[in-house]
Amino acid sequence: MKKPRLVMIGNGMAGVRTLEELLKLSGDLYDITVFGAEPHPNYNRILLSPVLAGEQSFDDIVLNDLGWYLDNNIQLLLNRRVVKIDRARRLVIADDGTQAHYDRLLIATGSTPFIPPIPGHSLDGVIGYRDIADTRTMIHTAKTHRHAVVIGGGLLGLEAANGLKLRGMDVTVVHIGKWLLERQLDMTAGLLLQNALESRGLNFRLNEQTQALLGDDQGRVKAVQFANGEQVAADLVVMAAGVRPTTELAEQAGLQCQRGILVNDTLQTYDPRIYAIGECASHRGIAYGLVAPLFEQAKVCANHLAQLGFARYKGSVTSTKLKVTGIDLFSAGDFMGGEGTESLTLRDPFSGIYKKLVIRNDVLVGACLYGDTVDGGWYMQLIREGRSIAEIRDHLMFGQDWPVAIGEAA
Numbered sequence: 228m229k230k231p232r233l234v235m236i237g238n239g240m241a242g243v244r245t246l247e248e249l250l251k252l253s254g255d256l257y258d259i260t261v262f263g264a265e266p267h268p269n270y271n272r273i274l275l276s277p278v279l280a281g282e283q284s285f286d287d288i289v290l291n292d293l294g295w296y297l298d299n300n301i302q303l304l305l306n307r308r309v310v311k312i313d314r315a316r317r318l319v320i321a322d323d324g325t326q327a328h329y330d331r332l333l334i335a336t337g338s339t340p341f342i343p344p345i346p347g348h349s350l351d352g353v354i355g356y357r358d359i360a361d362t363r364t365m366i367h368t369a370k371t372h373r374h375a376v377v378i379g380g381g382l383l384g385l386e387a388a389n390g391l392k393l394r395g396m397d398v399t400v401v402h403i404g405k406w407l408l409e410r411q412l413d414m415t416a417g418l419l420l421q422n423a424l425e426s427r428g429l430n431f432r433l434n435e436q437t438q439a440l441l442g443d444d445q446g447r448v449k450a451v452q453f454a455n456g457e458q459v460a461a462d463l464v465v466m467a468a469g470v471r472p473t474t475e476l477a478e479q480a481g482l483q484c485q486r487g488i489l490v491n492d493t494l495q496t497y498d499p500r501i502y503a504i505g506e507c508a509s510h511r512g513i514a515y516g517l518v519a520p521l522f523e524q525a526k527v528c529a530n531h532l533a534q535l536g537f538a539r540y541k542g543s544v545t546s547t548k549l550k551v552t553g554i555d556l557f558s559a560g561d562f563m564g565g566e567g568t569e570s571l572t573l574r575d576p577f578s579g580i581y582k583k584l585v586i587r588n589d590v591l592v593g594a595c596l597y598g599d600t601v602d603g604g605w606y607m608q609l610i611r612e613g614r615s616i617a618e619i620r621d622h623l624m625f626g627q628d629w630p631v632a633i634g635e636a637a
């Protein structure tokens with residue numbers, strides 16, 4: 228008997244994880260075809276930063292090599308970007324003309340770096356930071372040029388800046404906010420982070436807005452100009468000013484999108500034959516940009532594709548980590564606090580440790596840790612569970628192993 232056809236658009240982390248989960252549940256249910264715009268099998272995008280920093284190689288970060296697709300009878304069509312979904316004929320069409328019919332379609336197209344439309348944004352040497360090609364461009368440019376500017380002081384921007392510095396470039400990070408990672412850290416932790424990165428040789432321009440990128444006679448970027456007219460030399464500009472869910476295909480196909488392809492709790496779009504997962508999807512108003520929630524989505528989506536249908540995705544609480552070796556930070560939940568909350572803080576300037584826990588009605592709702600993050604996982608669990616911390620409040624700050632530590636000391 229002919230098997231139903233499952234087609235997946237996007238050979239990235241969330242999509243392939245869904246296939247892995249599906250194969251575990253029901254190995255032989257579908258004929259599977261995967262279109263990938265990149266020329267690589269599925270790799271760990273998160274680890275592009277250690278690759279840029281010279282700590283890992285491209286080979287180290289492959290998650291599913293070509294053999295995996297073969298072993299699982301998955302037809303993998305690399306270097307092929309799907310350009311059209313024809314819902315009436317249940318067909319997808321790629322840029323080289325390849326067509327594939329589907330009974331179920333999984334859209335897993337991820338996100339696209341947002342390139343602010345400032346003058347000069349299309350000069351040579353201006354790039355986003357998303358994939359192996361971008362990482363290779365940075366590694367190559369560091370061998371031939373001197374000055375790099377990273378626009379955006381978020382996680383991605385700082386990891387790019389750290390990597391470029393380790394590759395020998397002079398790096399300036401331009402950030403519109405008052406402190407670094409202002410969506411992940413409070414001001415105190417943000418300043419500690421800035422000090423640590425400055426001591427590694429990174430330069431920062433905070434509270435600063437880029438007005439234009441200036442080019443040379445060959446059309447390559449040579450400087451960044453700010454609103455006050457000042458300029459910083461730049462042979463490479465990395466735009467790390469956020470991402471946008473890649474939804475064009477879905478929109479053209481008439482699927483409902485609103486800052487992401489709208490999905491229900493089983494990751495189905497408005498067309499029940501079509502699922503969307505990962506950074507391209509918007510679930511209950513949120514398009515997640517971290518893998519942990521996407522992997523939770525993958526489990527549920529696979530369950531539904533396997534025709535079990537008992538799992539529901541209800542959203543995720545996320546936490547933050549920065550992958551700069553030697554710098555430990557963690558934050559989760561409502562770490563800024565505010566009306567109706569109390570904050571417990573601990574600060575040890577000598578060892579560079581700062582911790583802030585935010586409590587509302589005896590429930591831990593947020594945590595921001597700098598310098599000592601060993602208890603991040605435990606705090607995250609308490610935030611997720613939402614149980615009362617009244618009984619452990621006195622020693623909450625000292626972490627999960629507190630009584631053990633005292634016992635050992637005695």
Ligand SMILES: Cc1cc2nc3c(=O)[nH]c(=O)nc-3n(C[C@H](O)[C@H](O)[C@H](O)COP(=O)(O)OP(=O)(O)OC[C@H]3O[C@@H](n4cnc5c(N)ncnc54)[C@H](O)[C@@H]3O)c2cc1C
Pocket residue numbers: 236237238239240241242262263264265272273274275276307308309310335336337338356357358383386473476504505506507515516517518519521548550
């Ligand atoms: C440098 C870097 C560091 C990161 N660090 C962390 C971290 O520390 N922790 C964390 O949780 N997350 C991190 N992330 C985010 C994480 O990588 C993403 O959340 C995750 O990869 C999203 O998975 P996805 O499958 O939705 O998208 P992707 O992994 O981006 O996969 C989407 C794929 O679809 C392809 N595609 C798009 N359109 C088409 C089309 N029309 N046809 C065919 N293929 C198409 C794309 O080329 C891409 O390969 C990082 C991201 C980057 C770039």
